[in-house]
Amino acid sequence: MLRIAWSTLRVRWSSFAGTFVALAFGAALMAALGQVLASSITSPDRGPQRYAAAPVVVAPDERLTLRTPFGERGAPLAEPRGLDPELARRIPGAVVDRIFAAQLAGGPPAVGRPWSAARTAPQRLTSGRAPAADDEIVVTAGARVGRRVQVVTAAGSRSYRVVGIATAGPQPTVFFTDGRAARLSPRIDALAVWRPATEVRTALAQASATHASADHASTDHASTDHASTDQASADQPTSDQAAPGQVIASGAAPRQGGTPVVSTEVKVLTGQERALLDPSRESDEQARNNANTIAGIAAGFAGFIAVFVVSSTFAFAVGQRQREFALLRTVGATTGQVRRMVYGEALLVAIAASALGALTGPLATRPILDLLSSLGMAPAWLLPSTSSVPSYVAFGTGVLVAVLGVVVAAWRAGRVRPAEALRQAAVEPRAMTPGRWIAGGGLLATAVISMAVNAVSDPSGATNNKTFMPIVMLLIAAAGLLAPVVVRPVANLLAAPLGRLRGAGALVVPAGAVASTRRTAATAAPVLMTVALAATLLGGAAMTDATKAAMRIDPVRADYVVLPSGPAGLDRQLSERLRAIPGADVTTVTPTSLYTLEGAGTQLIQRPAEAVNPATLTTALSVPVTAGSLKELRDDTIAVSPTWEVSLGQRVRLWRADGSQVSLTVVALLGADSTADAYVTPTHALSARPSLAYVKLRPGASASASKALEQAVTGHNARSMTKSAWAGTVTDRAASASRLGLLAVLGIMLSYTVIAQVNTLLMAAPDRAGEHGALRLLGATKGQVLRYVVAEALLVVAVGVLLAALATALGLLGLYAALLQLAGPVAIEVPWQPVIGVIALCSVLAVLATVLPASRVRAVAIPT
Structure with missing residues (x-):
C-alpha cells in the first residue's frame, strides 16, 4: 500500500499541496520558536557594566537564609542591607560605592554615586572637572556645566551646581563628592577592589573573625542589661527555642535609630559574576522570562493549530476521494489496507514537509527575536542559538501531528463501501457522525465545566493565560467539530438578504453551501480559528485588565493621587x-x-x-x-x-x-x-x-x-492628578503592558491560520470546477460566475465569523463569571479594530483564493 500511496501522491499532488504547506509551515514555526526558547536559555549573560573596570567587587550577600528541620530555605532580600564600614578599612585601596536614587528635577530616572566610584565602569569626564564641594555634582546627561539644578534624593530636593559632564554608563548618574554621597546614603553597597581576589578573601576572613569576637562580647554584655533591649530584639528566638526557622548567614544587626542594617555576610565577585550587580540585571531576567513565556505559548498554539489544520485538510481530502477508495475496495482492498494507504500518504507528506520546515525554520529565529526585542519582550543582546535540537523536535512533532491528524480520516476512508464506486455523482455522507457528535460535545462540555469550576473555586486563576488559553483551544476545537450542524441554518440566515436581488444568485449561493455542509464547514474552519483566536484572546485580555484596574481604582476615596515621575x-x-x-x-x-x-x-x-x-x-x-x-x-x-x-x-x-x-x-x-x-x-x-x-x-x-x-x-519629580485622571492612566498602563506579549503571540499564530485558510480554499477549488463549468453551459457569463464565486466565498467567511462569535461569546461569558467574583460586574469588551482587521484579511484572502482558480474555468468543464 505504500507504493500505491506514493503513486497517489504523484497523481493527486494538488490535493495534498495544502497539507504539505501547512505541515511545513508548522514545523518551521515550531523550529523557530524552539530556537527562540533555546536562545533565551543558552545566550550568555550581558557582560559586567557597572563594575566592568574593577577586577574584584565585594558586595553583601543579599539573601535571607533560614535553617529549618527540613534543611535550609532561602530567598533574595527586597531591601539592601549594606556592608560593614570596617571592611572598607581592612581592604587597602578599596573604592566605596553607594548607589541611591538621585534625579534631576524634570530629568530621567537616575542614581547617585560618589565620584570615586566613576572609575569602576569606567566613566570619565568629557568636560569640566570633578566635584570638590558639597553643592557640586557631575552628571552624565540633562544639564550643562555651570548651571544650577535641583536634584531630588530620598531626603528631598536641593540645588547643586553642575561642574562636569561624564561619559554615559549603564544608567544615568549624578556623581557627588564622596562625603556628600555618604551623608545622602550611609549604606555601603559595594567595594571595588584592584587587588588579587585571594588577598581580598583573606582580609574578609580576618574581619569576620574579629566581628565574631565582638559579637560574642556584646552578647555577654547584653545578657546582663535587658533594659536596653528593644522590641525587635525581644522577638528574636534564642538557641534553645523550638522556632520553625532560625536565621543563619543573614548577617543582620539590629536596626538602631536611623542607622542602616549592616551585613556581615559578603560575597567576592570576579569575572562574569560582577554582572550580578548591574542595574539591568532584573530587567534582563524579566525579558528572558518574557521571551520564554511567549515562545512557549506560541509553540503550544502552533501544535494545536497544526493538529486542527492537518486533521481538517486530511478529512477534506478523504471526502474528495470517496469513489477512489470505493474502487480500491471493489478490486479487493481490505479496510486495513485502505487505512494503511492513508497513513502512508500522511507519513510521506509529513516526512518531506517536516524536514523542509525543520531546516528552514531556524532562519526565522533572528527576525522573531528582533520583533520581541522591539516590543520590549526580549533582551536585544540575545544571540540566536545554534542548537539542532529544536529542528529535530520540530521534525518529530510534525510527523506525530500528521499521524494524529489523519487518524479520523483513515478510519473514515476504511469505512467506504465498494458500492459507492457506482455513483455517478458525488453525494456527501452524513454531515455529523456519532463519533463527531461525541468528540465535539465532549470538548464543549469539558470547556464549559472548566469555566464553571474556575468561576466557583478559583476566580483569580481564570485571569491567568495558562488557565484561559487551554479553554479557548477547547472551545475552538468544539466549534470546528460541531460546525456542520449550524451550516444550513446559518447559510440560509446570512443569504436571506440576497433574496431581494434579481437573478439566480439568491438561490445558487446558499444552495451550494448547504448542499455540501462538510465542505463548507471545512473551508470555514480556518476563518473560525483565526477570528476566534483574535477576538477571544484580545477580548479576554481587555476584560482582565479592566477588572484589575477596577480592583485598584474602586476602593480609592481620595480626591487626588500624587505619583512619582x-x-x-x-x-x-x-x-x-x-x-x-x-x-x-x-x-x-x-x-x-x-x-x-x-x-x-x-x-x-x-x-x-x-x-x-x-x-x-x-x-x-x-x-x-x-x-x-x-x-x-x-x-x-x-x-x-x-x-x-x-x-x-x-x-x-x-x-x-x-x-x-x-x-x-x-x-x-x-x-x-x-x-x-x-x-x-x-x-x-x-x-x-x-x-x-x-x-x-x-x-x-x-x-x-x-x-x-x-x-x-x-x-x-512628582505629579498630582485627580482620581478620574489617575484612573485613566491605571487602565491604559495595564492594557498596554499585558497586550504587547499577546499581540506578539497572535501575530505569529495568525500567519499560520491565514496560510491554512488559503490552503483549504485552494484544495476545494478543483471540486467546484465542474459546477462553475455547468453554470457557463447554462448561459452564465464569466462575470456572473465570478460574482457567484465571490458571494459564496464571503458566505463561507461569514459562517466562520459567526461560529467564531459563538465560541468567543461562550469563552468571554465564562471569563466574565470568574471576574464577577473578583470585582463585580465588568463590561464584556472586545477590541473591535484588530478583530475587524482580521475579518477583512480573511475576506480578501478568501476572495482571491477562489476567484483566481474560477477565472480559468471554461464552459467545457462538465462534471463526469
Whole structure:
C-alpha cells in the first residue's frame, strides 16, 4: 500500500499541496520558536557594566537564609542591607560605592554615586572637572556645566551646581563628592577592589573573625542589661527555642535609630559574576522570562493549530476521494489496507514537509527575536542559538501531528463501501457522525465545566493565560467539530438578504453551501480559528485588565493621587509638604516585603505588603475587613488577607525586607477583594520610599488646597492628578503592558491560520470546477460566475465569523463569571479594530483564493 500511496501522491499532488504547506509551515514555526526558547536559555549573560573596570567587587550577600528541620530555605532580600564600614578599612585601596536614587528635577530616572566610584565602569569626564564641594555634582546627561539644578534624593530636593559632564554608563548618574554621597546614603553597597581576589578573601576572613569576637562580647554584655533591649530584639528566638526557622548567614544587626542594617555576610565577585550587580540585571531576567513565556505559548498554539489544520485538510481530502477508495475496495482492498494507504500518504507528506520546515525554520529565529526585542519582550543582546535540537523536535512533532491528524480520516476512508464506486455523482455522507457528535460535545462540555469550576473555586486563576488559553483551544476545537450542524441554518440566515436581488444568485449561493455542509464547514474552519483566536484572546485580555484596574481604582476615596515621575518613589520632603496642606488628609503607601515560613516550615514565602499610616488609611481607601479592626494597626501588629491562612489574634513570626526578624499580632483580616495582601505601619518600610500618596480634602477645605497641592509637588519629580485622571492612566498602563506579549503571540499564530485558510480554499477549488463549468453551459457569463464565486466565498467567511462569535461569546461569558467574583460586574469588551482587521484579511484572502482558480474555468468543464 505504500507504493500505491506514493503513486497517489504523484497523481493527486494538488490535493495534498495544502497539507504539505501547512505541515511545513508548522514545523518551521515550531523550529523557530524552539530556537527562540533555546536562545533565551543558552545566550550568555550581558557582560559586567557597572563594575566592568574593577577586577574584584565585594558586595553583601543579599539573601535571607533560614535553617529549618527540613534543611535550609532561602530567598533574595527586597531591601539592601549594606556592608560593614570596617571592611572598607581592612581592604587597602578599596573604592566605596553607594548607589541611591538621585534625579534631576524634570530629568530621567537616575542614581547617585560618589565620584570615586566613576572609575569602576569606567566613566570619565568629557568636560569640566570633578566635584570638590558639597553643592557640586557631575552628571552624565540633562544639564550643562555651570548651571544650577535641583536634584531630588530620598531626603528631598536641593540645588547643586553642575561642574562636569561624564561619559554615559549603564544608567544615568549624578556623581557627588564622596562625603556628600555618604551623608545622602550611609549604606555601603559595594567595594571595588584592584587587588588579587585571594588577598581580598583573606582580609574578609580576618574581619569576620574579629566581628565574631565582638559579637560574642556584646552578647555577654547584653545578657546582663535587658533594659536596653528593644522590641525587635525581644522577638528574636534564642538557641534553645523550638522556632520553625532560625536565621543563619543573614548577617543582620539590629536596626538602631536611623542607622542602616549592616551585613556581615559578603560575597567576592570576579569575572562574569560582577554582572550580578548591574542595574539591568532584573530587567534582563524579566525579558528572558518574557521571551520564554511567549515562545512557549506560541509553540503550544502552533501544535494545536497544526493538529486542527492537518486533521481538517486530511478529512477534506478523504471526502474528495470517496469513489477512489470505493474502487480500491471493489478490486479487493481490505479496510486495513485502505487505512494503511492513508497513513502512508500522511507519513510521506509529513516526512518531506517536516524536514523542509525543520531546516528552514531556524532562519526565522533572528527576525522573531528582533520583533520581541522591539516590543520590549526580549533582551536585544540575545544571540540566536545554534542548537539542532529544536529542528529535530520540530521534525518529530510534525510527523506525530500528521499521524494524529489523519487518524479520523483513515478510519473514515476504511469505512467506504465498494458500492459507492457506482455513483455517478458525488453525494456527501452524513454531515455529523456519532463519533463527531461525541468528540465535539465532549470538548464543549469539558470547556464549559472548566469555566464553571474556575468561576466557583478559583476566580483569580481564570485571569491567568495558562488557565484561559487551554479553554479557548477547547472551545475552538468544539466549534470546528460541531460546525456542520449550524451550516444550513446559518447559510440560509446570512443569504436571506440576497433574496431581494434579481437573478439566480439568491438561490445558487446558499444552495451550494448547504448542499455540501462538510465542505463548507471545512473551508470555514480556518476563518473560525483565526477570528476566534483574535477576538477571544484580545477580548479576554481587555476584560482582565479592566477588572484589575477596577480592583485598584474602586476602593480609592481620595480626591487626588500624587505619583512619582520615576521608579524611585516620593521623597521625605515632599511627604512633609503634602501633610502641611491645610484641610487635607494625606496617606502615603510604601511597598515592602515580608517573609514567612509556611507549610510546616518547608517553604520560605516572600509576601508583598503595604506600609501605611493607620490614622488616615480608611480615609483614603475603602478597605474590606472581615474580622478585627484596622484601628488596632500599630508597629507590633499587622492586617492580612485570607491567603495568609492565619487567625485573628495570632502571633506571627516574620522577616522584614532587610532580613531582620519581627513578631506581629494579627489584628484584622482583610476581605478577598482587598487591594493589598497585608498592611503594616511605616516603621516596617525601612528605607523604601512611598510609591504614591492619596490626598483627601476635608469638607469645607478651601479652593486653594488644590493649588497648594500643585505647588507642593513642583521640583520633586512628582505629579498630582485627580482620581478620574489617575484612573485613566491605571487602565491604559495595564492594557498596554499585558497586550504587547499577546499581540506578539497572535501575530505569529495568525500567519499560520491565514496560510491554512488559503490552503483549504485552494484544495476545494478543483471540486467546484465542474459546477462553475455547468453554470457557463447554462448561459452564465464569466462575470456572473465570478460574482457567484465571490458571494459564496464571503458566505463561507461569514459562517466562520459567526461560529467564531459563538465560541468567543461562550469563552468571554465564562471569563466574565470568574471576574464577577473578583470585582463585580465588568463590561464584556472586545477590541473591535484588530478583530475587524482580521475579518477583512480573511475576506480578501478568501476572495482571491477562489476567484483566481474560477477565472480559468471554461464552459467545457462538465462534471463526469
